[in-house]
Amino acid sequence: MKLSCNGCRVLRKGCSQDCIIKPCLEWISSPESQGNATLFLAKFYGRTGLLNLLANATDQNPPATVVVAASVCCK
Numbered sequence: 001m002k003l004s005c006n007g008c009r010v011l012r013k014g015c016s017q018d019c020i021i022k023p024c025l026e027w028i029s030s031p032e033s034q035g036n037a038t039l040f041l042a043k044f045y046g047r048t049g050l051l052n053l054l055a056n057a058t059d060q061n062p063p064a065t066v067v068v069a070a071s072v073c074c075k
C-alpha cells in the first residue's frame with residue numbers, strides 16, 4: 001500500500017504517480033501545512049474546482065493560488 005500525498009489525504013481521494021496536487025505542495029515544508037493549504041483551497045473552490053485549477057496551472061510551479069493559500073493558513 002502506498003501513501004497518499006498530503007493533498008489527497010485531506011481530500012480523501014486516491015493518490016497516483018501522476019498526482020497533480022503533490023508537486024504543487026512539495027515546496028511547503030511541513031506536511032500539516034500542506035494539508036491545511038489544500039483544505040483552504042478546497043473550501044474556496046470546491047474539490048472539483050481545485051483539481052481543475054491545478055490541472056490548468058501546470059506551467060506555474062508552484063501555482064499562484066497555492067502560494068496564496070499557504071501564506072494565509074500556514075503562518
Ligand SMILES: [Zn+2]
Nearest residue numbers: 005008015019
Ligand atoms: Zn496526491
